[in-house]
Amino acid sequence: MSRLSEARYPWRFGLVCFAVVAMAGAIGWRIVDLHIFDREFLQAHGDARSVRHVTIPAHRGLITDRNGEPLAVSTQLMTLWGNPQELMGEKARWGELASTLGVDGQELAKRIEANGKRSFMYLRRGLSPEQGVEVLKLNLSGVYARDEFRRFYPAGEVAAHVVGFTNVDEQGQEGVELAFDEWLRGVPGKRQVLKDRRGKLIKDVQVVSNARRGRTLALSIDLRIQYLAHRALRQALIDFDAKAGSMVLVDVHTGEILAMANQPTYNPNNRSNLDPSAMRNRSLVDVFEPGSTVKPFTVALGLNSGKYLPETVVDTRPGYMSVGRKTVRDVHNYGVLDITGVIKKSSNIGVVRIALDLGGENLYAMLQQVGMGQDTGLGFPGERVGNLPNFRVWKPVETAVMSYGYGLSVTAAQLAHAYAVLANEGKTVPLSLLRLDQKPEAVGVMDPAVANQVLSMLRTVVDEDGGTGSRARIPGYQVGGKTGTVHKVAAGGGYEEKKYRSLFAGVAPISKPRIAGVVVIDEPRPKFGEYYGGFVAAPVFGQVVGGALRLMNVTPDNLPAPEAKPEKLANKAPATAGGRI
Known part of the structure; x- marks a missing residue:
């Protein structure tokens, strides 16, 4: 019966063979198209999903007095930020995260839930590198870090009105910091890295441009x-x-x-209770x-x-x-x-x-x-x-x-x-x-x-x-x-x-x-x-x-006149009875 069907419908076998060959050809053509004709387009889209350019923060310029004593310096700190969408899956460990961050647990939970549909929120800024590393050791999904700089004023309140201060992003707000902000401000650099779909670093590829620190400013103040x-x-x-x-x-x-x-x-280093006057x-x-x-x-x-x-x-x-x-x-x-x-x-x-x-x-x-x-x-x-x-x-x-x-x-x-x-x-x-x-x-x-x-x-x-x-x-x-x-x-x-x-x-x-x-x-x-x-x-x-x-070693011009020195005594032995001393 089967031989009768093959004899009666020989075109079916040919159709199947043609379909197999056509599919193989289409697949081959697609492979060639992807690897040769669309290579740059696909590579660009692939890189867009994995290659990132990370900002390299720049030092703000140093402010000194006329003798080179520092009045304003920038110190490196760590800022921790989170992806609330990912953090929602780590709800059981929010208390541990809050404790390590040194913040109130209930307040942190409210902030994460309020930003649950967003992909960015600050967890805490201005941490020391040591504090930041302790948080990262928790290995929580959705917690990330980046380097920043914070302004520190060694002279404190002594020179506060002249030097001024910056905000948390190191932008001049008062005094010389504001008047010469463009001069002091550094130029951030860029670093190319590879990250996975969750934003974790896979490979540090190269430095695209180096950061250029701000210029030093020497004041006339002594x-x-x-x-x-x-x-x-x-x-x-x-x-x-x-x-x-x-x-x-x-x-x-x-x-x-x-x-x-x-x-x-x-005190520009602690403005928590600052009186505007x-x-x-x-x-x-x-x-x-x-x-x-x-x-x-x-x-x-x-x-x-x-x-x-x-x-x-x-x-x-x-x-x-x-x-x-x-x-x-x-x-x-x-x-x-x-x-x-x-x-x-x-x-x-x-x-x-x-x-x-x-x-x-x-x-x-x-x-x-x-x-x-x-x-x-x-x-x-x-x-x-x-x-x-x-x-x-x-x-x-x-x-x-x-x-x-x-x-x-x-x-x-x-x-x-x-x-x-x-x-x-x-x-x-x-x-x-x-x-x-x-x-x-x-x-x-x-x-x-x-x-x-x-x-x-x-x-x-x-x-x-x-x-x-x-x-x-x-x-x-x-x-x-x-x-x-x-x-x-x-x-x-x-x-x-x-x-x-x-x-x-x-x-x-x-x-x-x-x-x-x-x-x-x-x-x-x-x-x-x-x-x-x-x-x-x-x-x-x-x-x-x-x-x-x-x-300033300025020579005095009003010193009292020196007292007259007594005449030197004659170098003679005093006379005594019997001629003896």
Whole structure:
């Protein structure tokens, strides 16, 4: 029967043979197509499922003080992340994972369940490599690690306001870290690796591009002097129950800021309980009326005009005078004073008479030339330029109040810059927070002879009896400066009756100036009612600048004369009875 069927339907056998041959040909063609024609396409898709490019983190640049002491460094840490979809299968071991991570078990469980449909969540960031390895040893599916860097600040709160800080991703947020973020930021690299479908590393293939670390930044700050300023300011706030304080020291020849300290301050390494008000760099952000610290520039205007000499007399009797509707007063009736006496006694009437004689426009020009109300060029985030009003028509009362430091506002850095002009023979150089390799070009804004005359007058304020700044004296050095005590401006206008700022601005040493500085103490509330700048701020200046001059090996210019040596005794044996000793 079968032979009959084969004879009757011979095409069936041929059809089966043809089908077998056709399938073999199709399979062969597909093999050739996959291995030759579609090879690049398939290889690319295969690599996309297994080849990964892992980011190589880059070190952020080092920040140092002028002597190379580190102020901000980056340390390598480990960040653990998880794939919640995979972690859902390890629910029985969530407690073990939480314990090793050092986190609350219930909180971790809630986070994993809330992100159960996602493929990424942070488990914990900023672990030490040793802590990270302990977690990875658990060998849990869905737990992975990657290297990161964290910023550390060795100087802590001492230089916090200048250096600033970064966020968890090492992006600058405040201070120099923010101002020079692009300079400090490194360029991450790439590494090619093979991973399985669960993301576990199979093979490290090659480095595609190396990470390039950020560039180093050397600041002008001297950490030793910065520490002196930090410590003295903190003690002043304690002694006088003050609200805040700031201090700026400037190298008068280069414009480099050697110290910029503020109180209260904060620890950039631990910001868990950070008070936002403590983050303000008050030396550059807070503006205030400079009060009597402006008087030397009013006197400089008079000397520069040629109408006044140091020995020119000014009649300040009877201790008060009317200017428009305002009455200007001195603390005492000083009588007739020469120009030096006007500075030494801090006579409001004396400087008002000079300013009214020479005009408000000229006074404005003098203050503008020494940098008040002008941009310092530091580029510091949040820095303010203050206010130096220029009236279209100058009324006598406007000229009068500006002559003794009211009606304008400055920062501590601007005031220190202005005093640096006096110390640098009337020449101004830009302020700098970066260490300079060469001295910048100076621009003359005042007659050098006038600047030297004003310095001599400032010396009488500190070094002579009867001066208001005697508490700023530094043993071995001649010091010049000016005290100031100003009422604080009230929020609704006018002035606070019992709230003051105590100021001292000075230069040392007078014979060959090297440092100009300013101390500002905000709202001193001493037990015995002493809130004047000469009592509160002047000692801080003397203590810090004295230490700075010694650290900088500046030659003393005020050493006492050596005592006369006794004459040598004649080299003779003393006469005794019988000629014997």
